[in-house]
Amino acid sequence: MKEYSTFDILGPIMIGPSSSHTAGAVRLGKISKQIAGQGFYEVEFILHGSFAMTYKGHGTDRALIAGILGMNPDDERIVHSFDIAKENNINIVFSASDLGYQHPNTVKILFKYEDKEDFYVIGSSIGGGNIIITNINGNELEMNGNKPTILLKYLDRKGVISEISSILAKDQLNIATMKVTRDKDIATMVCELDDNINSSIVDKISTIDKILYVKSINPIVR
16 A cells, blocks of 8 residues: 655645646756756747646646746745746747657656757656656656756766766765666666765766766755
8 A cells, every 4th residue: 555645645835726737847847957957048848738738727837937947836936937037038938739648747848058959858747746757858767856866878888887886885875766777878877865966976977987968956845
């Protein structure tokens, strides 16, 4: 039998009206921004399923924008997120599309940059403010943002996992979970830790041979 937490039953502390359509949407926006990075001039939110049908009525649009602006689900500025994005010269676009076999509350968040290629994140709000990220720029994975997480993409070779584990151990960081998926010679790793990650860890891991991408994400407030 599944165990339920207080968050599953009551939902998170949030600006409403819905934990799935509002609080979860904020978290999706915020974690996507952490993954994509800064410097984007436009963000397109491609909505799927229930998100596409009800996003205006449930405030999902304002919530998603608030997330990419770095807000938390209980931030009173969420209601003004459209205006704040405009003040920060970020163009906002909403569209609807069938994203295939996905949870009904799913969004593809497309970040556009002047000086580098577009970057997208696909994620779903699965209830009670909980989320799951399922795709990062074409790489399928699963992460929920509840633990400090290191994301890596690298040319697959023997010894990479051992080298990463050694760096974490030397900094006294304990691995909670680690999942590696492979697509031909490219590996994607999602490594959850028990403690928050500082920038020096990312710097050390980035020096490992054949690393293509590394990003750290500390827990997203629920």
